[in-house]
Amino acid sequence: xxxxxxxxxxxxxxxxxxxxxxxxxxxxxxxxxxxxxxxxxxxxxxxxxxxxxxxxxxxxxxxxxxxxxxxxxxxxxxxxxxxxxxxxxxxxxxxxxxxxxxxxxxxxxxxxxxxxxxxxxxxxxxxxxxxxxxxxxxxxxxxxxxxxxxxxxxxxxxxxxxxxxxxxxxxxxxxxxxxxxxxxxxxxxxxxxxxxxxxxxxxxxxxxxxxxxxxxxxxxxxxxxxxx
Amino acid sequence: xxxxxxxxxxxxxxxxxxxxxxxxxxxxxxxxxxxxxxxxxxxxxxxxxxxxxxxxxxxxxxxxxxxxxxxxxxxxxxxxxxxxxxxxxxxxxxxxxxxxxxxxxxxxxxxxxxxxxxxxxxxxxxxxxxxxxxxxxxxxxxxxxxxxxxxxxxxxxxxxxxxxxxxxxxxxxxxxxxxxxxxxxxxxxxxxxxxxxxxxxxxxxxxxxxxxxxxxxxxxxxxxxxxxxxxxxxxxxxxxxxxxxxxxxxxxxxxxxxxxxxxxxxxxxxxxxxxxxxxxxxxxxxxxxxxxxxxxxxxxxxxxxxxxxxxxx
Numbered sequence: 001x002x003x004x005x006x007x008x009x010x011x012x013x014x015x016x017x018x019x020x021x022x023x024x025x026x027x028x029x030x031x032x033x034x035x036x037x038x039x040x041x042x043x044x045x046x047x048x049x050x051x052x053x054x055x056x057x058x059x060x061x062x063x064x065x066x067x068x069x070x071x072x073x074x075x076x077x078x079x080x081x082x083x084x085x086x087x088x089x090x091x092x093x094x095x096x097x098x099x100x101x102x103x104x105x106x107x108x109x110x111x112x113x114x115x116x117x118x119x120x121x122x123x124x125x126x127x128x129x130x131x132x133x134x135x136x137x138x139x140x141x142x143x144x145x146x147x148x149x150x151x152x153x154x155x156x157x158x159x160x161x162x163x164x165x166x167x168x169x170x171x172x173x174x175x176x177x178x179x180x181x182x183x184x185x186x187x188x189x190x191x192x193x194x195x196x197x198x199x200x201x202x203x204x205x206x207x208x209x210x211x212x213x214x215x216x217x218x219x220x221x222x223x224x225x226x227x228x
Numbered sequence: 229x230x231x232x233x234x235x236x237x238x239x240x241x242x243x244x245x246x247x248x249x250x251x252x253x254x255x256x257x258x259x260x261x262x263x264x265x266x267x268x269x270x271x272x273x274x275x276x277x278x279x280x281x282x283x284x285x286x287x288x289x290x291x292x293x294x295x296x297x298x299x300x301x302x303x304x305x306x307x308x309x310x311x312x313x314x315x316x317x318x319x320x321x322x323x324x325x326x327x328x329x330x331x332x333x334x335x336x337x338x339x340x341x342x343x344x345x346x347x348x349x350x351x352x353x354x355x356x357x358x359x360x361x362x363x364x365x366x367x368x369x370x371x372x373x374x375x376x377x378x379x380x381x382x383x384x385x386x387x388x389x390x391x392x393x394x395x396x397x398x399x400x401x402x403x404x405x406x407x408x409x410x411x412x413x414x415x416x417x418x419x420x421x422x423x424x425x426x427x428x429x430x431x432x433x434x435x436x437x438x439x440x441x442x443x444x445x446x447x448x449x450x451x452x453x454x455x456x457x458x459x460x461x462x463x464x465x466x467x468x469x470x471x472x473x474x475x476x477x478x479x480x481x482x483x484x485x486x487x488x489x490x491x492x493x494x495x496x497x498x499x500x501x502x503x504x505x506x507x508x509x510x511x512x513x514x515x516x517x518x519x520x521x522x523x524x525x526x527x528x529x530x531x532x533x534x535x536x537x538x539x540x541x
Contacts, residue, residue: 029417034417034421040417043416043417044418047413047416048418051413051418082398082399083402085400085462086392086393086399086402086462087404089401089403089459089461089467090459090461091460091461092459094461202388202390203404204404205402205404206405206406207403207404207405208418209419209420209426209469209471210417210419210420210421210471211418212457212469213455213456213457213469213470213471214457215459216457216458216467216469217455217457219457219459
Protein backbone atom coordinates (compact mmCIF):
# COMPACT_ATOMS: atom_id res chain seq x y z
CA UNK A 1 0.00 0.00 0.00
CA UNK A 2 2.74 2.40 1.06
CA UNK A 3 4.66 1.67 -2.17
CA UNK A 4 1.61 2.30 -4.35
CA UNK A 5 0.94 5.60 -2.60
CA UNK A 6 4.57 6.68 -3.00
CA UNK A 7 4.42 5.86 -6.71
CA UNK A 8 1.12 7.74 -7.11
CA UNK A 9 2.58 10.76 -5.35
CA UNK A 10 5.93 11.09 -7.17
CA UNK A 11 4.40 10.20 -10.54
CA UNK A 12 1.50 12.63 -10.26
CA UNK A 13 1.37 15.18 -13.05
CA UNK A 14 0.81 17.76 -10.33
CA UNK A 15 3.95 16.71 -8.44
CA UNK A 16 5.54 20.16 -8.32
CA UNK A 17 8.63 19.68 -10.46
CA UNK A 18 7.40 21.74 -13.37
CA UNK A 19 6.65 19.01 -15.89
CA UNK A 20 3.57 20.92 -17.07
CA UNK A 21 5.80 23.67 -18.48
CA UNK A 22 7.14 21.38 -21.22
CA UNK A 23 5.47 20.19 -24.41
CA UNK A 24 8.47 18.34 -25.90
CA UNK A 25 7.83 19.64 -29.39
CA UNK A 26 4.04 19.39 -29.31
CA UNK A 27 3.69 23.15 -29.32
CA UNK A 28 5.57 23.29 -32.64
CA UNK A 29 3.24 20.62 -34.06
CA UNK A 30 0.19 22.58 -33.01
CA UNK A 31 1.74 25.77 -34.33
CA UNK A 32 2.38 24.12 -37.72
CA UNK A 33 -1.23 22.89 -37.81
CA UNK A 34 -0.17 19.24 -37.93
CA UNK A 35 -1.77 18.34 -34.63
CA UNK A 36 -5.11 20.09 -34.99
CA UNK A 37 -7.99 17.80 -33.98
CA UNK A 38 -8.91 14.67 -32.01
CA UNK A 39 -7.63 12.31 -34.68
CA UNK A 40 -4.25 13.95 -35.17
CA UNK A 41 -3.84 14.36 -31.39
CA UNK A 42 -4.48 10.63 -30.97
CA UNK A 43 -2.00 9.78 -33.72
CA UNK A 44 0.60 12.05 -32.15
CA UNK A 45 0.10 10.50 -28.71
CA UNK A 46 0.28 6.94 -29.99
CA UNK A 47 3.34 7.51 -32.19
CA UNK A 48 5.11 9.27 -29.33
CA UNK A 49 4.52 6.26 -27.07
CA UNK A 50 5.44 3.59 -29.59
CA UNK A 51 8.31 5.22 -31.44
CA UNK A 52 9.79 7.80 -29.14
CA UNK A 53 9.21 7.13 -25.45
CA UNK A 54 9.65 3.35 -25.80
CA UNK A 55 13.16 3.73 -27.25
CA UNK A 56 14.12 6.76 -25.21
CA UNK A 57 12.90 7.89 -21.79
CA UNK A 58 11.14 4.61 -20.92
CA UNK A 59 14.22 2.70 -22.06
CA UNK A 60 16.47 4.96 -19.98
CA UNK A 61 14.19 4.36 -17.00
CA UNK A 62 14.34 0.61 -17.60
CA UNK A 63 18.14 0.78 -17.78
CA UNK A 64 18.20 2.66 -14.48
CA UNK A 65 15.92 0.11 -12.85
CA UNK A 66 18.22 -2.65 -14.11
CA UNK A 67 21.46 -1.10 -12.84
CA UNK A 68 23.67 -3.61 -11.06
CA UNK A 69 23.98 -3.35 -7.34
CA UNK A 70 27.32 -2.92 -5.61
CA UNK A 71 30.47 -1.14 -6.64
CA UNK A 72 29.84 -1.00 -10.36
CA UNK A 73 26.49 0.70 -9.94
CA UNK A 74 27.72 4.27 -9.85
CA UNK A 75 30.03 3.85 -12.86
CA UNK A 76 27.19 2.37 -14.88
CA UNK A 77 24.90 5.17 -13.81
CA UNK A 78 27.45 7.81 -14.82
CA UNK A 79 27.88 6.04 -18.17
CA UNK A 80 24.12 6.03 -18.71
CA UNK A 81 23.90 9.73 -17.86
CA UNK A 82 26.54 10.56 -20.51
CA UNK A 83 24.80 8.35 -23.07
CA UNK A 84 21.40 9.95 -22.49
CA UNK A 85 22.96 13.43 -22.77
CA UNK A 86 24.54 12.45 -26.10
CA UNK A 87 21.21 11.09 -27.38
CA UNK A 88 19.07 14.08 -26.46
CA UNK A 89 20.24 16.30 -29.29
CA UNK A 90 17.71 19.10 -29.02
CA UNK A 91 18.87 21.65 -26.46
CA UNK A 92 15.44 22.31 -24.96
CA UNK A 93 14.70 18.62 -24.56
CA UNK A 94 18.06 17.97 -22.92
CA UNK A 95 17.62 20.93 -20.64
CA UNK A 96 14.06 19.93 -19.74
CA UNK A 97 15.33 16.52 -18.66
CA UNK A 98 17.97 18.16 -16.48
CA UNK A 99 15.61 20.67 -14.88
CA UNK A 100 13.03 18.05 -14.03
CA UNK A 101 15.74 15.80 -12.60
CA UNK A 102 17.07 18.54 -10.33
CA UNK A 103 13.63 19.53 -9.06
CA UNK A 104 12.52 15.94 -8.65
CA UNK A 105 15.61 15.03 -6.64
CA UNK A 106 15.41 18.16 -4.52
CA UNK A 107 11.85 17.35 -3.61
CA UNK A 108 12.13 13.62 -2.99
CA UNK A 109 15.26 14.13 -0.93
CA UNK A 110 13.02 16.11 1.41
CA UNK A 111 10.57 13.22 1.62
CA UNK A 112 12.84 10.30 2.21
CA UNK A 113 16.58 10.20 1.79
CA UNK A 114 18.13 7.47 -0.31
CA UNK A 115 21.94 7.80 -0.62
CA UNK A 116 22.01 7.15 -4.37
CA UNK A 117 19.48 9.89 -5.10
CA UNK A 118 21.44 12.30 -2.98
CA UNK A 119 24.69 11.36 -4.69
CA UNK A 120 23.11 11.83 -8.14
CA UNK A 121 21.74 15.24 -7.09
CA UNK A 122 25.19 16.29 -5.88
CA UNK A 123 26.90 15.08 -9.04
CA UNK A 124 24.47 17.15 -11.12
CA UNK A 125 24.92 20.20 -8.92
CA UNK A 126 28.69 19.97 -9.21
CA UNK A 127 28.50 19.57 -12.97
CA UNK A 128 30.02 16.09 -12.96
CA UNK A 129 26.90 14.64 -14.51
CA UNK A 130 24.25 16.29 -16.67
CA UNK A 131 21.17 14.94 -14.94
CA UNK A 132 18.12 13.30 -16.51
CA UNK A 133 14.60 12.91 -15.23
CA UNK A 134 14.14 9.28 -16.29
CA UNK A 135 17.26 8.30 -14.37
CA UNK A 136 16.35 10.32 -11.27
CA UNK A 137 12.83 8.88 -11.26
CA UNK A 138 14.19 5.36 -11.70
CA UNK A 139 16.67 5.70 -8.85
CA UNK A 140 14.00 6.86 -6.43
CA UNK A 141 11.26 4.37 -7.24
CA UNK A 142 13.74 1.49 -7.23
CA UNK A 143 15.02 2.55 -3.82
CA UNK A 144 11.41 2.82 -2.63
CA UNK A 145 10.92 -0.81 -3.57
CA UNK A 146 8.52 -0.29 -6.46
CA UNK A 147 8.52 -3.04 -9.08
CA UNK A 148 9.89 -2.50 -12.58
CA UNK A 149 6.54 -3.19 -14.19
CA UNK A 150 4.68 -0.73 -12.03
CA UNK A 151 7.33 1.95 -12.37
CA UNK A 152 7.31 1.61 -16.16
CA UNK A 153 3.51 1.58 -16.41
CA UNK A 154 3.27 4.66 -14.25
CA UNK A 155 5.97 6.41 -16.25
CA UNK A 156 4.27 5.70 -19.59
CA UNK A 157 0.94 6.73 -18.14
CA UNK A 158 2.25 10.03 -16.86
CA UNK A 159 4.09 10.80 -20.11
CA UNK A 160 0.88 10.16 -22.02
CA UNK A 161 -1.15 12.12 -19.50
CA UNK A 162 1.20 15.07 -20.07
CA UNK A 163 0.68 14.85 -23.83
CA UNK A 164 -3.10 14.69 -23.44
CA UNK A 165 -3.22 17.61 -21.01
CA UNK A 166 -1.09 19.68 -23.38
CA UNK A 167 -3.32 18.73 -26.32
CA UNK A 168 -6.40 19.76 -24.35
CA UNK A 169 -4.80 23.12 -23.65
CA UNK A 170 -3.22 23.95 -26.99
CA UNK A 171 -4.93 22.15 -29.90
CA UNK A 172 -7.44 22.36 -28.21
CA UNK A 173 -9.35 19.11 -27.86
CA UNK A 174 -12.13 18.58 -25.35
CA UNK A 175 -11.32 17.07 -21.98
CA UNK A 176 -13.60 14.14 -22.81
CA UNK A 177 -11.84 13.49 -26.11
CA UNK A 178 -8.54 13.63 -24.27
CA UNK A 179 -9.61 11.11 -21.66
CA UNK A 180 -10.90 8.83 -24.41
CA UNK A 181 -7.47 8.85 -26.08
CA UNK A 182 -5.84 8.16 -22.73
CA UNK A 183 -8.18 5.26 -22.02
CA UNK A 184 -7.91 3.91 -25.55
CA UNK A 185 -4.11 3.77 -25.35
CA UNK A 186 -4.01 1.69 -22.17
CA UNK A 187 -3.47 -1.56 -24.11
CA UNK A 188 -0.59 0.09 -25.99
CA UNK A 189 1.06 1.00 -22.69
CA UNK A 190 0.57 -2.55 -21.38
CA UNK A 191 2.16 -3.97 -24.53
CA UNK A 192 5.12 -1.57 -24.41
CA UNK A 193 5.75 -2.29 -20.72
CA UNK A 194 5.71 -6.01 -21.47
CA UNK A 195 8.20 -5.80 -24.28
CA UNK A 196 10.48 -3.20 -22.72
CA UNK A 197 12.94 -5.86 -21.56
CA UNK A 198 13.13 -7.31 -25.08
CA UNK A 199 14.22 -4.07 -26.70
CA UNK A 200 17.30 -4.58 -28.85
CA UNK A 201 20.35 -2.88 -27.33
CA UNK A 202 21.12 -1.36 -30.74
CA UNK A 203 17.79 0.45 -30.69
CA UNK A 204 18.38 2.44 -27.53
CA UNK A 205 17.74 6.10 -28.20
CA UNK A 206 16.23 5.82 -31.69
CA UNK A 207 15.55 9.19 -33.17
CA UNK A 208 12.25 10.35 -34.69
CA UNK A 209 13.66 12.87 -37.16
CA UNK A 210 10.49 14.91 -37.65
CA UNK A 211 9.85 15.21 -33.95
CA UNK A 212 13.45 16.21 -33.28
CA UNK A 213 13.26 18.97 -35.88
CA UNK A 214 10.02 20.22 -34.34
CA UNK A 215 11.77 20.34 -30.94
CA UNK A 216 14.58 22.38 -32.49
CA UNK A 217 12.12 24.70 -34.23
CA UNK A 218 10.52 25.38 -30.87
CA UNK A 219 13.59 27.44 -29.96
CA UNK A 220 12.52 29.88 -32.66
CA UNK A 221 8.74 29.97 -32.25
CA UNK A 222 7.48 33.53 -32.02
CA UNK A 223 4.98 32.93 -29.27
CA UNK A 224 5.49 30.15 -26.83
CA UNK A 225 3.66 29.06 -23.73
CA UNK A 226 5.90 26.08 -23.06
CA UNK A 227 9.63 25.95 -22.34
CA UNK A 228 10.18 23.07 -24.74
CA UNK B 229 38.32 -8.20 -52.26
CA UNK B 230 35.75 -10.18 -54.23
CA UNK B 231 34.08 -12.85 -52.15
CA UNK B 232 32.83 -16.21 -53.42
CA UNK B 233 29.28 -14.98 -53.64
CA UNK B 234 30.48 -12.02 -55.72
CA UNK B 235 30.01 -9.55 -52.89
CA UNK B 236 32.78 -7.11 -52.14
CA UNK B 237 34.72 -6.54 -48.97
CA UNK B 238 36.43 -3.21 -49.37
CA UNK B 239 38.60 -0.92 -47.36
CA UNK B 240 39.44 2.72 -47.88
CA UNK B 241 42.01 4.58 -45.82
CA UNK B 242 42.56 8.28 -46.13
CA UNK B 243 45.16 10.19 -44.23
CA UNK B 244 46.92 13.48 -44.68
CA UNK B 245 49.56 15.69 -43.13
CA UNK B 246 50.25 19.35 -42.78
CA UNK B 247 53.39 20.71 -44.39
CA UNK B 248 53.83 24.43 -44.04
CA UNK B 249 50.62 26.05 -45.19
CA UNK B 250 49.57 22.99 -47.18
CA UNK B 251 47.81 19.80 -46.24
CA UNK B 252 48.93 16.85 -48.34
CA UNK B 253 47.42 13.46 -48.97
CA UNK B 254 49.45 10.59 -47.51
CA UNK B 255 48.87 6.88 -47.05
CA UNK B 256 45.71 6.57 -49.03
CA UNK B 257 44.58 3.05 -49.72
CA UNK B 258 41.57 1.76 -51.58
CA UNK B 259 40.10 -1.56 -52.68
CA UNK B 260 37.81 -2.18 -55.60
CA UNK B 261 35.41 -0.65 -56.44
CA UNK B 262 36.59 2.48 -54.67
CA UNK B 263 39.13 5.09 -55.56
CA UNK B 264 40.46 8.15 -53.78
CA UNK B 265 41.53 11.08 -55.95
CA UNK B 266 42.29 14.74 -55.59
CA UNK B 267 39.21 16.86 -56.19
CA UNK B 268 40.39 19.13 -58.97
CA UNK B 269 43.82 20.69 -58.83
CA UNK B 270 45.66 20.25 -55.57
CA UNK B 271 47.37 23.60 -56.07
CA UNK B 272 44.19 25.63 -55.97
CA UNK B 273 44.03 25.81 -52.21
CA UNK B 274 46.17 25.14 -49.15
CA UNK B 275 43.81 22.64 -47.60
CA UNK B 276 43.37 19.17 -49.03
CA UNK B 277 40.34 18.27 -51.12
CA UNK B 278 39.88 14.61 -51.90
CA UNK B 279 37.06 12.67 -53.39
CA UNK B 280 36.02 9.11 -52.80
CA UNK B 281 34.75 7.51 -55.97
CA UNK B 282 32.94 4.26 -56.52
CA UNK B 283 33.08 2.76 -60.02
CA UNK B 284 30.50 0.05 -59.42
CA UNK B 285 26.74 0.62 -59.78
CA UNK B 286 26.48 0.86 -56.00
CA UNK B 287 26.23 -1.23 -52.88
CA UNK B 288 25.17 -4.84 -53.54
CA UNK B 289 24.03 -7.64 -51.27
CA UNK B 290 26.74 -8.74 -48.85
CA UNK B 291 29.06 -5.82 -49.56
CA UNK B 292 30.98 -4.41 -46.66
CA UNK B 293 32.99 -1.23 -46.71
CA UNK B 294 35.36 -0.01 -44.04
CA UNK B 295 36.57 3.54 -44.26
CA UNK B 296 39.13 5.16 -42.03
CA UNK B 297 39.89 8.85 -42.19
CA UNK B 298 42.61 10.51 -40.22
CA UNK B 299 43.20 14.23 -39.96
CA UNK B 300 46.36 14.70 -37.87
CA UNK B 301 47.47 17.80 -35.97
CA UNK B 302 46.83 21.05 -37.88
CA UNK B 303 45.71 19.30 -41.05
CA UNK B 304 42.73 20.64 -43.01
CA UNK B 305 40.79 18.35 -45.29
CA UNK B 306 37.54 18.37 -47.20
CA UNK B 307 36.36 14.93 -48.17
CA UNK B 308 33.74 14.48 -50.88
CA UNK B 309 32.00 11.56 -52.48
CA UNK B 310 31.45 11.59 -56.20
CA UNK B 311 28.05 10.02 -56.54
CA UNK B 312 24.91 9.10 -54.67
CA UNK B 313 25.36 6.05 -52.48
CA UNK B 314 22.97 3.68 -54.23
CA UNK B 315 22.00 0.69 -52.12
CA UNK B 316 20.58 -2.02 -54.38
CA UNK B 317 17.85 -4.60 -53.65
CA UNK B 318 19.15 -7.38 -51.43
CA UNK B 319 18.30 -10.31 -49.21
CA UNK B 320 21.05 -10.43 -46.58
CA UNK B 321 22.12 -6.83 -46.31
CA UNK B 322 25.22 -4.70 -46.72
CA UNK B 323 27.16 -2.55 -44.32
CA UNK B 324 29.48 0.38 -44.17
CA UNK B 325 31.55 1.50 -41.23
CA UNK B 326 33.61 4.62 -40.84
CA UNK B 327 36.24 5.44 -38.30
CA UNK B 328 37.24 9.07 -38.27
CA UNK B 329 39.95 10.76 -36.22
CA UNK B 330 40.42 14.49 -36.06
CA UNK B 331 43.43 15.50 -34.01
CA UNK B 332 44.32 18.75 -32.22
CA UNK B 333 43.73 21.88 -34.31
CA UNK B 334 42.80 19.80 -37.34
CA UNK B 335 39.73 20.52 -39.43
CA UNK B 336 37.74 17.95 -41.36
CA UNK B 337 34.67 18.43 -43.51
CA UNK B 338 32.76 15.46 -44.86
CA UNK B 339 29.42 15.86 -46.58
CA UNK B 340 28.76 12.80 -48.71
CA UNK B 341 26.17 12.69 -51.46
CA UNK B 342 22.81 11.23 -50.35
CA UNK B 343 22.29 7.55 -49.63
CA UNK B 344 19.46 6.02 -51.67
CA UNK B 345 18.10 2.70 -50.45
CA UNK B 346 16.36 0.93 -53.35
CA UNK B 347 13.42 -1.43 -52.95
CA UNK B 348 14.26 -4.21 -50.42
CA UNK B 349 17.62 -2.67 -49.54
CA UNK B 350 19.07 -3.56 -46.14
CA UNK B 351 21.87 -1.27 -45.07
CA UNK B 352 23.76 -0.77 -41.86
CA UNK B 353 25.92 2.30 -41.30
CA UNK B 354 28.18 2.69 -38.33
CA UNK B 355 30.22 5.84 -37.78
CA UNK B 356 32.71 6.30 -35.00
CA UNK B 357 34.20 9.76 -34.85
CA UNK B 358 36.89 10.89 -32.45
CA UNK B 359 37.57 14.60 -32.33
CA UNK B 360 40.37 15.98 -30.16
CA UNK B 361 39.37 18.67 -27.67
CA UNK B 362 40.75 21.35 -30.03
CA UNK B 363 39.83 19.63 -33.27
CA UNK B 364 37.06 20.75 -35.62
CA UNK B 365 34.56 18.58 -37.44
CA UNK B 366 31.92 19.37 -40.04
CA UNK B 367 29.98 16.20 -40.76
CA UNK B 368 26.89 15.58 -42.80
CA UNK B 369 24.64 12.85 -44.03
CA UNK B 370 21.55 12.68 -46.19
CA UNK B 371 19.21 9.73 -46.53
CA UNK B 372 16.46 9.52 -49.09
CA UNK B 373 13.30 7.45 -49.01
CA UNK B 374 14.27 5.61 -52.20
CA UNK B 375 14.22 6.23 -55.94
CA UNK B 376 11.33 8.61 -55.54
CA UNK B 377 11.08 9.66 -59.18
CA UNK B 378 10.95 6.03 -60.30
CA UNK B 379 7.97 5.53 -58.06
CA UNK B 380 9.92 3.75 -55.33
CA UNK B 381 8.94 5.47 -52.12
CA UNK B 382 10.04 3.99 -48.81
CA UNK B 383 10.15 0.47 -50.19
CA UNK B 384 13.50 -0.49 -48.73
CA UNK B 385 13.56 -3.11 -45.98
CA UNK B 386 15.79 -1.59 -43.37
CA UNK B 387 18.31 1.16 -42.92
CA UNK B 388 20.10 1.58 -39.63
CA UNK B 389 22.62 4.36 -39.12
CA UNK B 390 24.52 4.98 -35.92
CA UNK B 391 26.90 7.90 -35.47
CA UNK B 392 28.86 8.25 -32.26
CA UNK B 393 30.99 11.32 -31.74
CA UNK B 394 33.57 11.64 -29.01
CA UNK B 395 35.20 14.95 -28.19
CA UNK B 396 38.34 14.86 -26.08
CA UNK B 397 37.54 11.23 -25.28
CA UNK B 398 34.01 11.88 -24.03
CA UNK B 399 30.86 10.80 -25.85
CA UNK B 400 29.05 14.00 -26.80
CA UNK B 401 26.69 12.99 -29.61
CA UNK B 402 24.96 9.79 -30.55
CA UNK B 403 22.60 9.69 -33.49
CA UNK B 404 20.70 6.43 -33.75
CA UNK B 405 18.42 6.23 -36.77
CA UNK B 406 16.50 3.16 -37.71
CA UNK B 407 14.19 3.15 -40.67
CA UNK B 408 11.99 0.15 -41.35
CA UNK B 409 9.16 1.31 -43.59
CA UNK B 410 7.17 -1.87 -43.01
CA UNK B 411 7.27 -1.47 -39.25
CA UNK B 412 7.15 2.28 -38.74
CA UNK B 413 4.78 4.99 -40.02
CA UNK B 414 7.79 6.55 -41.75
CA UNK B 415 5.84 8.91 -43.96
CA UNK B 416 3.69 10.13 -41.11
CA UNK B 417 3.93 12.41 -38.12
CA UNK B 418 7.17 12.38 -36.11
CA UNK B 419 9.10 10.78 -38.96
CA UNK B 420 9.33 12.17 -42.53
CA UNK B 421 5.98 13.98 -42.28
CA UNK B 422 5.31 13.88 -46.00
CA UNK B 423 8.89 14.63 -47.03
CA UNK B 424 11.19 12.19 -48.80
CA UNK B 425 14.69 13.17 -47.69
CA UNK B 426 16.33 13.82 -44.38
CA UNK B 427 19.58 15.65 -43.87
CA UNK B 428 21.89 16.18 -40.95
CA UNK B 429 24.84 18.48 -40.46
CA UNK B 430 26.90 18.26 -37.32
CA UNK B 431 29.55 20.75 -36.30
CA UNK B 432 31.89 19.92 -33.45
CA UNK B 433 34.20 22.76 -32.57
CA UNK B 434 34.97 25.20 -29.80
CA UNK B 435 33.44 27.75 -32.20
CA UNK B 436 30.16 25.85 -32.64
CA UNK B 437 28.21 28.12 -30.29
CA UNK B 438 29.61 31.26 -31.95
CA UNK B 439 28.71 29.85 -35.36
CA UNK B 440 25.18 29.15 -34.14
CA UNK B 441 24.87 32.86 -33.42
CA UNK B 442 25.66 33.49 -37.09
CA UNK B 443 22.99 30.99 -38.12
CA UNK B 444 20.54 32.68 -35.75
CA UNK B 445 20.97 35.79 -37.89
CA UNK B 446 20.85 34.05 -41.26
CA UNK B 447 18.28 31.29 -40.89
CA UNK B 448 15.24 33.20 -39.76
CA UNK B 449 12.55 31.86 -42.08
CA UNK B 450 11.46 28.35 -42.98
CA UNK B 451 11.52 27.31 -46.66
CA UNK B 452 8.49 26.26 -48.65
CA UNK B 453 9.92 22.90 -49.67
CA UNK B 454 12.06 22.13 -46.67
CA UNK B 455 11.59 22.03 -42.93
CA UNK B 456 14.66 22.51 -40.80
CA UNK B 457 15.83 23.14 -37.28
CA UNK B 458 19.14 23.71 -35.56
CA UNK B 459 20.26 23.46 -31.99
CA UNK B 460 23.29 23.25 -29.77
CA UNK B 461 23.36 19.50 -29.29
CA UNK B 462 26.21 19.90 -26.83
CA UNK B 463 28.37 22.62 -25.37
CA UNK B 464 30.67 22.59 -28.40
CA UNK B 465 28.40 20.98 -30.94
CA UNK B 466 25.81 22.33 -33.34
CA UNK B 467 23.27 20.16 -35.13
CA UNK B 468 21.26 21.14 -38.20
CA UNK B 469 18.54 18.78 -39.38
CA UNK B 470 16.23 19.08 -42.33
CA UNK B 471 13.41 17.29 -44.12
CA UNK B 472 12.86 17.99 -47.79
CA UNK B 473 12.07 16.66 -51.25
CA UNK B 474 15.36 16.80 -53.08
CA UNK B 475 18.62 15.17 -52.15
CA UNK B 476 20.58 17.49 -54.40
CA UNK B 477 19.01 20.64 -53.04
CA UNK B 478 19.56 19.47 -49.51
CA UNK B 479 23.16 18.56 -50.24
CA UNK B 480 23.77 21.96 -51.71
CA UNK B 481 22.13 23.71 -48.78
CA UNK B 482 24.02 21.74 -46.15
CA UNK B 483 27.26 22.19 -48.13
CA UNK B 484 26.72 25.93 -48.12
CA UNK B 485 26.31 25.94 -44.36
CA UNK B 486 29.30 23.59 -44.06
CA UNK B 487 31.47 25.88 -46.21
CA UNK B 488 30.31 28.88 -44.23
CA UNK B 489 31.33 27.10 -41.05
CA UNK B 490 34.64 26.05 -42.59
CA UNK B 491 35.51 29.69 -43.31
CA UNK B 492 34.24 30.72 -39.90
CA UNK B 493 36.47 28.23 -38.13
CA UNK B 494 39.46 29.10 -40.32
CA UNK B 495 38.92 32.78 -39.69
CA UNK B 496 39.11 32.18 -35.96
CA UNK B 497 41.93 29.70 -35.94
CA UNK B 498 44.06 31.82 -38.28
CA UNK B 499 43.55 34.86 -36.09
CA UNK B 500 44.45 32.83 -33.06
CA UNK B 501 47.19 30.51 -34.07
CA UNK B 502 48.96 31.14 -37.34
CA UNK B 503 50.83 27.98 -38.14
CA UNK B 504 54.53 28.65 -38.48
CA UNK B 505 55.61 28.37 -42.10
CA UNK B 506 57.84 25.38 -41.81
CA UNK B 507 56.65 23.53 -38.80
CA UNK B 508 54.54 20.53 -39.36
CA UNK B 509 53.29 20.19 -35.87
CA UNK B 510 53.75 22.68 -33.10
CA UNK B 511 50.84 21.99 -30.81
CA UNK B 512 52.45 23.51 -27.77
CA UNK B 513 52.82 26.96 -29.24
CA UNK B 514 49.32 27.82 -30.38
CA UNK B 515 47.50 26.16 -27.52
CA UNK B 516 47.90 28.76 -24.76
CA UNK B 517 47.19 31.66 -27.11
CA UNK B 518 44.00 29.99 -28.21
CA UNK B 519 42.33 30.36 -24.87
CA UNK B 520 42.61 34.11 -24.89
CA UNK B 521 40.97 34.31 -28.29
CA UNK B 522 37.75 36.21 -28.69
CA UNK B 523 35.19 33.65 -29.69
CA UNK B 524 32.62 35.99 -31.15
CA UNK B 525 33.42 37.74 -34.40
CA UNK B 526 32.59 41.38 -34.90
CA UNK B 527 28.92 41.52 -34.07
CA UNK B 528 28.06 40.17 -30.68
CA UNK B 529 24.43 41.13 -31.08
CA UNK B 530 22.29 38.10 -30.73
CA UNK B 531 18.59 38.30 -30.73
CA UNK B 532 17.07 36.15 -28.09
CA UNK B 533 14.24 34.10 -29.52
CA UNK B 534 10.91 35.63 -28.71
CA UNK B 535 9.26 34.33 -25.64
CA UNK B 536 12.40 32.81 -24.16
CA UNK B 537 10.92 33.35 -20.77
CA UNK B 538 7.92 31.23 -21.41
CA UNK B 539 4.85 32.05 -19.47
CA UNK B 540 3.73 29.37 -17.13
CA UNK B 541 0.39 27.87 -17.82
